[in-house]
Amino acid sequence: TPEVRPLVAGNWKMNGLRASLDQIKAMADGVKGSLSEKVETLICPPATLLYVATALCDDSPLLIGGQDCHEKVSGAHTGDVSAEMIADCFGTHVIVGHSERRTDHKETDALVRAKAEAAFAADLIAIICIGETGDERKAGQTLDVLKRQLAGSIPDSATAENTVIAYEPVWAIGTGLTPTAADVEEAHAFQRRELVERFGAVGGKMRILYGGSVKPGNAKELMGVANVDGALIGGASLKADDFLAIYRAY
Numbered sequence: 075t076p077e078v079r080p081l082v083a084g085n086w087k088m089n090g091l092r093a094s095l096d097q098i099k100a101m102a103d104g105v106k107g108s109l110s111e112k113v114e115t116l117i118c119p120p121a122t123l124l125y126v127a128t129a130l131c132d133d134s135p136l137l138i139g140g141q142d143c144h145e146k147v148s149g150a151h152t153g154d155v156s157a158e159m160i161a162d163c164f165g166t167h168v169i170v171g172h173s174e175r176r177t178d179h180k181e182t183d184a185l186v187r188a189k190a191e192a193a194f195a196a197d198l199i200a201i202i203c204i205g206e207t208g209d210e211r212k213a214g215q216t217l218d219v220l221k222r223q224l225a226g227s228i229p230d231s232a233t234a235e236n237t238v239i240a241y242e243p244v245w246a247i248g249t250g251l252t253p254t255a256a257d258v259e260e261a262h263a264f265q266r267r268e269l270v271e272r273f274g275a276v277g278g279k280m281r282i283l284y285g286g287s288v289k290p291g292n293a294k295e296l297m298g299v300a301n302v303d304g305a306l307i308g309g310a311s312l313k314a315d316d317f318l319a320i321y322r323a324y
């Protein structure tokens with residue numbers, strides 16, 4: 075999308091111990107340079123590593139974010155992490171509505187929207203995930219699902235600055251399968267139309283990432299598709315070499 079700085083973001087999921095911080099350090103060093111002015115980079119490690127990870131990235135353009143936040147500011151919610159806590163660890167982004175949370179924790183569009191609002195209140199950028207399941211795709215419902223998730227998961231207060239959309243077909247996550255470039259183009263063009271219809275010019279500038287089995291070998295093709303403004307990367311973001319190879323595909 076013209077005028078938009080792409081975002082290459084990694085989601086470590088429930089992976090990463092203190093020993094993994096050497097990978098974050100290597101990424102932080104690897105993204106110093108002229109390309110970083112063109113392409114933004116972000117890693118979302120588990121919450122336990124947030125504070126020390128941001129310290130490692132002190133002198134690097136590599137940003138650090140959370141993988142989820144609670145919809146409330148604070149209180150009696152044992153085990154949960156608030157948006158403010160992520161910001162307090164110098165995180166800048168938080169992923170909300172990842173398909174694994176929608177499945178494992180029964181998160182609904184309404185809850186995802188509330189979490190995005192909590193992110194905004196803490197001055198975090200929300201990366202709002204959407205995407206159809208394999209069954210929904212086979213049934214020809216992909217665009218209907220995307221329409222419903224976009225309408226339900228994005229707050230009215232979303233802007234091109236505080237919101238990033240991540241389109242992640244559920245069947246492509248962690249499977250090594252990816253949609254064809256033509257399918258990605260259709261899905262992203264549809265999302266762009268929906269965003270522009272709802273948010274006007276702002277919707278034209280909101281970043282729409284593609285996620286689902288992005289690897290060094292397919293990054294160039296996928297990132298070259300119209301309306302693909304970067305990637306959300308799971309497995310291939312665990313190793314600095316893979317993550318940096320995808321980044322350099324730009």
Ligand code: PEP
Binds near residue numbers: 249250286
């Ligand atoms: C993800 O979980 O956000 C993801 C895209 O995973 P992977 O790259 O491993 O498919």
